[in-house]
Amino acid sequence: MSRVLVGVKRVIDYAVKIRVKPDKSGVVTDGVKHSMNPFDEIAVEEAVRMKEKKIVQEVIAVSCGPAQAQETLRTALAMGADRGIHVEVSGSEYETLQPYHVSKILAKIAQDEKVDLVILGKQAIDDDNNQTAQMLAGVLDWPAATFASKVEPGSGSLTVTREVDGGLEVIKVKLPAVISADLRLNEPRYATLPNIMKAKKKPIKKFTPKDLGVNTAPKIEIVSVEEPPARQAGSIVPDVDTLIAKLKESGHI
Template sequence: MKVLVPVKRVIDYNVKVRVKADGSGVDLANVKMSMNPFDEIAVEEAIRLREKGAATEIVAVSIGVKQSQETLRTALAMGADRAILIVATEDVHQDIEPLAVAKLLKAVIDEEQPELVLCGKQAIDNDMNATGQMLSALLGWSQATFASEVRIEDGNAVVTREVDGGLQTIKAKLPAIVSVDLRLNEPRYASLPNIMKAKKKPLEEKTPADYGVDVAPRLEVVSTTEPAERAAGIMVGSVDELIGKLKEAGAL
């Protein structure tokens, strides 16, 4: 079974994000970038499926700037077999929108014919949580979201997912799209020998024009601002005073 894993280059989750002085976007100058954490979990799960004998090949795909090669090399060092980079923009500040990403991934899937797509539930830079669902709709494939456990059984992906009421286990007929959540696994660190080997693994470079997809943005970011600072809390002396304060705030 071939598994395709989309990965995205984002600001490292340990970095404090800064807004540009003119409010036109996020400042990316001299900022550490890394693989989206949810995508890293998806790569790890694909490797574990291969170790269990359920998967035979893992293909990592990234869509964005040329520097996304670094992100793909990380996926290759973790254990992916080969990678495809679609250079969709030269501007590091331009984020390719979910629908355009889904259309490009569909074109890649039409060529590669994987049986399973494992993707992060969302990217930590825009938090849209939309690409996996859009890709499922474009392909007409079954999907399972927010996966905290994945098993392959008799041509199905058996997925345990987190819902408001607890855990729900569903069976999705392959081929399928599965978006993964934080509690699915703990991604491995790439060893130095594997990092060296990753440099020799195939990495194919494409453009949106190769797939006939228009990636021109349809949304315009009017302004970007820092979140408002939280107001300081107050201590109350009794339950009655607490209830009174909540009523004043309109919470009761």
């Protein structure tokens, strides 16, 4: 393999308590800490390990989003990616950017860069859609290995262990292919200070969806975003008999 493309998304940090906007059009993002999507960190780590093992020659990180997405790209470069591609999407266009659009953007870049493999996180922790990798494979007509917990390179192929509802499934896919990374694929490294400094000098190309011939008109309308209902406070009971009596009273049994 010569090149691997890795998708990295800027999301609200996993430790931040999400707040819904008063008009219920979305969640509050202004002044909120953002970081790289955790599953995308795993995808970057896997690609960088492949490069370290000389399985691939170059790792390209790509991010779709506002100007701040370059910070996420710099994190990927500090982890070991060689160069970045920033597809700038901002304002209302970014708020309605959907996996369908991202898959089209990534497909065009994958073709232009002549990559052999695309690795994405299985889902982003903001929208939890788990759609982009599958849609990308469909657009490119490449085999997909989703929810990967182990990737073993072969001659012109990859053997991938997938995490499925019933346990583990092992499949073999021919290259070029699309992989989505699951939680147990690896433990992402921390970027060291020297590598953070080096990342500042690595190149980042900038495009817009229009440059890539992708129409970002929304396919889905978000009607309302609401917080889940508050959980009722629990209570402590002295014994099992009291518990059963209370469950009967409340109609749960």
